[in-house]
Amino acid sequence: MNKLTTANGAPIADDDNSISAGERGSLTFDNYRLFEKLAHFNRERIPERVVHARGYGAHGTFTLTKDLSAFSMADFLQNAGRKTDVFVRFSTVAGGQDSGDFVRDVRGFAVRFYTQQGNFDMVGNNTPVFFIRDPAKFPDFIHSQKKDPATNLPNPANHWEFWASNPQSMHQVTILMSDRGIPFSLRHMNGYSSHTLSLWNKADERYWIKWHFKTDQGIRTLTNEEAAQKPADGMQRDLVEAIASGDFPSWTVKVQIMSEAQARDYAINPFDLTKVWPHQDFPLEEIGKLELNRNVENYFAETEQVAFSPSNLVPGIGASPDKMLQGRLFAYADAHRYRIGANHQQLPVNRPQCPVHHYQRDGAMAGIECPYGGHNQSSKVNFYPNDRASEGAPVPDPSVAEPPMPLEEQAWTKAYDSRDSDNYSQAGDLYRLMSEEQKLQLIGNIVGGLSQASDSIQQRMVAHFTQCDEDYGRRVQAALKTAGI
Numbered sequence: 001m002n003k004l005t006t007a008n009g010a011p012i013a014d015d016d017n018s019i020s021a022g023e024r025g026s027l028t029f030d031n032y033r034l035f036e037k038l039a040h041f042n043r044e045r046i047p048e049r050v051v052h053a054r055g056y057g058a059h060g061t062f063t064l065t066k067d068l069s070a071f072s073m074a075d076f077l078q079n080a081g082r083k084t085d086v087f088v089r090f091s092t093v094a095g096g097q098d099s100g101d102f103v104r105d106v107r108g109f110a111v112r113f114y115t116q117q118g119n120f121d122m123v124g125n126n127t128p129v130f131f132i133r134d135p136a137k138f139p140d141f142i143h144s145q146k147k148d149p150a151t152n153l154p155n156p157a158n159h160w161e162f163w164a165s166n167p168q169s170m171h172q173v174t175i176l177m178s179d180r181g182i183p184f185s186l187r188h189m190n191g192y193s194s195h196t197l198s199l200w201n202k203a204d205e206r207y208w209i210k211w212h213f214k215t216d217q218g219i220r221t222l223t224n225e226e227a228a229q230k231p232a233d234g235m236q237r238d239l240v241e242a243i244a245s246g247d248f249p250s251w252t253v254k255v256q257i258m259s260e261a262q263a264r265d266y267a268i269n270p271f272d273l274t275k276v277w278p279h280q281d282f283p284l285e286e287i288g289k290l291e292l293n294r295n296v297e298n299y300f301a302e303t304e305q306v307a308f309s310p311s312n313l314v315p316g317i318g319a320s321p322d323k324m325l326q327g328r329l330f331a332y333a334d335a336h337r338y339r340i341g342a343n344h345q346q347l348p349v350n351r352p353q354c355p356v357h358h359y360q361r362d363g364a365m366a367g368i369e370c371p372y373g374g375h376n377q378s379s380k381v382n383f384y385p386n387d388r389a390s391e392g393a394p395v396p397d398p399s400v401a402e403p404p405m406p407l408e409e410q411a412w413t414k415a416y417d418s419r420d421s422d423n424y425s426q427a428g429d430l431y432r433l434m435s436e437e438q439k440l441q442l443i444g445n446i447v448g449g450l451s452q453a454s455d456s457i458q459q460r461m462v463a464h465f466t467q468c469d470e471d472y473g474r475r476v477q478a479a480l481k482t483a484g485i
């Protein structure tokens, strides 16, 4: 039988009774066991993620089914059949950890590939586009979606007030308000990189790429009424139980690839996150299979402390000039240093599965014993350059250098004002693709939220919908009228 000990390892004689000065007397100061218990309990929480706080993770495998060496030097994309361990975390965006699963919201779809050249994180969503195209708007956008600062309650009027001033949101708003806005489960939705990323091969040729994860379970969605009948934690239960029973969810992984020359001539800005690349121009190519096959053993250690970042890139995969992506290259690692700490990469769920050699040292909690460095990398040299390469001191490898990033236009530096960009055509295209039943749901969902906004916001939104498609605007207007608003 294991003996109960303090965290210091000393056996504990009695864990039920505090030491007191007699039956009716106060506790004494030698209750260090009690103090340790209370003090550690006070420190059990780390800050929840500022967005995507509510989430569920699982381990799995990515199997490459098509060799991509013509496009990328990334080792996990070479040789069909190759398997790579993954960790996936699904999430809602706006709600805190205490919110519910079945809300109308975008879902996070973050995939970590533990490759032999480091961790590659594809931190995507279940929608192929996003609400904004400039990271400067992100904090304002999120403030408008989260709880109202006065009431601490969700406030749909704030959502619509933000969108009314940001028509670049129309495409994503149309998706969010459509039948796709509430998935039936995490297993029944697609995932997307949404952003354009880059690939480069050994010949220094660069390609632009978008990732798509198509659910093999089929798309299933819920109406507002159906969602209201679901228990708050139903999506987590569904995922955990499916994996525990051996019913492993999977996704067929597909990509769209564009050459640099195509990007220069393409009518749509390929780095605008509010737009898709139409499939008829850039068809989806199947490259692999993602399967989730192992539940976490400890939710906090794995799902809560996993630190995904779009800046976790590997040789052969790079960023793109997408301005949102560039903002994210900063934001996530910064969040992790605050939320978890400077040495968050040493935690098992964040630790790469390949050797790690660098000259970073010390910081809070440095020295967790780990396979790549012993205690804080022991006595290894801690500066570079040095004369000790022959003794194993790490040196850079020029062969993994990314080819120079082209400027796709004449270079200038100034605040980029995209108000005049085309904010409406793809939202209109999507509306025109919908069946009558989908249109009815869309209009109903919009009116449900928009009815809580002011008259002027409603009118500005109707004007935006009209620019997407006249029928779209007319029907929202008519539905607002019928609802007596």
Ligand code: HEM
Binding pocket: 048, 049, 050, 051, 052, 055, 089, 090, 091, 107, 108, 109, 110, 123, 124, 125, 130, 134, 135, 136, 138, 192, 193, 194, 195, 306, 307, 308, 324, 325, 327, 328, 331, 332, 335, 336, 339
């Ligand atoms: C400039 C725009 C954005 C900023 C500044 C931003 C910032 C953040 C931050 C700070 C977190 C919390 C990270 C953590 O504490 O671990 C987060 C989480 C997340 N973001 Fe973003 N975000 C942006 C846009 C996006 C976009 C466009 C997507 C999807 C295409 C996305 C997907 C996610 C996901 C999936 C998570 C949760 C990751 C996890 O499961 O741990 N974000 N974001």
